[in-house]
Amino acid sequence: MAGAQDARTGKTRLRGTRVQGKKVFITGGAQGLGACFGRMLADEGAQVALTDVNLDGAEATAAAINEKHPGAAIALKHDVVSKDDWSRALEEAARRMDGISVLINNAGVGSFGTIETETWENWRRVQDIDVDSIFIGTQLAMPYLKDSQPASIINISSVAGMIADGMMLSYNTAKAAVWMMTKSIALHCARSGYDVRCNSVHPVFTRTPIIDPIVALGGGGEEGEKRLSRQIPMRRLGDPEDVGYCVVYLASDESRFVTASEFKIDGGITAQ
Numbered sequence: 368m369a370g371a372q373d374a375r376t377g378k379t380r381l382r383g384t385r386v387q388g389k390k391v392f393i394t395g396g397a398q399g400l401g402a403c404f405g406r407m408l409a410d411e412g413a414q415v416a417l418t419d420v421n422l423d424g425a426e427a428t429a430a431a432i433n434e435k436h437p438g439a440a441i442a443l444k445h446d447v448v449s450k451d452d453w454s455r456a457l458e459e460a461a462r463r464m465d466g467i468s469v470l471i472n473n474a475g476v477g478s479f480g481t482i483e484t485e486t487w488e489n490w491r492r493v494q495d496i497d498v499d500s501i502f503i504g505t506q507l508a509m510p511y512l513k514d515s516q517p518a519s520i521i522n523i524s525s526v527a528g529m530i531a532d533g534m535m536l537s538y539n540t541a542k543a544a545v546w547m548m549t550k551s552i553a554l555h556c557a558r559s560g561y562d563v564r565c566n567s568v569h570p571v572f573t574r575t576p577i578i579d580p581i582v583a584l585g586g587g588g589e590e591g592e593k594r595l596s597r598q599i600p601m602r603r604l605g606d607p608e609d610v611g612y613c614v615v616y617l618a619s620d621e622s623r624f625v626t627a628s629e630f631k632i633d634g635g636i637t638a639q
């Protein structure tokens with residue numbers, strides 16, 4: 368078996384088996400959290416399809432994974448607001464991986480704006496990318512997931528879906544909708560007798576390009592990160608791997624009795 372680097376210790380170890388045989392479809396897989404999920408899931412034995420509007424980025428991430436684990440990753444061009452793109456990407460991923468057993472709805476955009484400054488166009492863009500895409504995509508993915516039971520849907524929401532900020536009107540609203548949509552999907556699947564689970568993950572500020580504008584507001588660089596960290600009881604930002612460990616658990620059969628739940632990866636911020 369190929370050696371894999373442990374995300375936490377940096378040590379090389381044999382490829383893990385926690386999600387061996389899982390076929391994972393990850394939206395927004397070119398960079399940030401999605402790319403990290405792809406790497407960590409492949410390290411634990413999964414096959415991953417990384418989809419993104421940024422095909423070059425998705426291809427680069429897939430190439431790095433395949434260097435460690437040959438054949439473990441594919442990259443697909445996919446805009447999550449397009450129903451046609453969803454149909455095409457799901458069909459191709461299922462054909463090339465021989466099924467889809469895990470769907471990670473991760474693609475998303477951040478946004479600033481108050482009730483007085485937000486524009487209708489930006490509000491619509493955020494709801495389209497962060498919420499409506501999950502409805503469209505999960506509905507289209509259901510037949511594939513039902514064919515590959517036990518299956519798992521993992522929706523990446525945010526602590527911003529649980530605690531509000533006057534500046535984040537559209538984002539707060541979108542991420543709260545993802546939280547509740549998750550529960551409705553989970554209950555439908557459970558009561559229909561499907562072994563298809565659905566859970567949401569709620570990270571706090573985590574070091575990916577999406578937080579660059581917020582870090583910049585605090586002066587940028589280390590100082591900007593330090594300022595942001597002051598809001599978090601554990602006094603640091605998240606690393607993508609902090610969220611990845613939760614995602615690996617939810618993708619695996621270790622979480623086989625877990626559905627309709629929310630997982631806060633937030634250094635304690637929502638407890639205040």
Ligand SMILES: NC(=O)c1ccc[n+]([C@@H]2O[C@H](COP(=O)([O-])OP(=O)(O)OC[C@H]3O[C@@H](n4cnc5c(N)ncnc54)[C@H](O)[C@@H]3O)[C@@H](O)[C@H]2O)c1
Nearest residue numbers: 395397399400420446447474475525570572573575576577
């Ligand atoms: N990093 C954080 O602090 C944080 C905290 C809470 C929640 N989140 C959520 O995590 C998810 C991933 O964010 P990230 O931090 O990795 O951000 P990121 O900006 O680094 O990555 C987002 C990815 O989504 C892709 N994307 C954007 N619009 C798309 C579209 N229409 N179709 C397909 N792909 C699209 C981008 O190209 C990019 O590769 C998002 O849903 C975000 O809201 C992030």
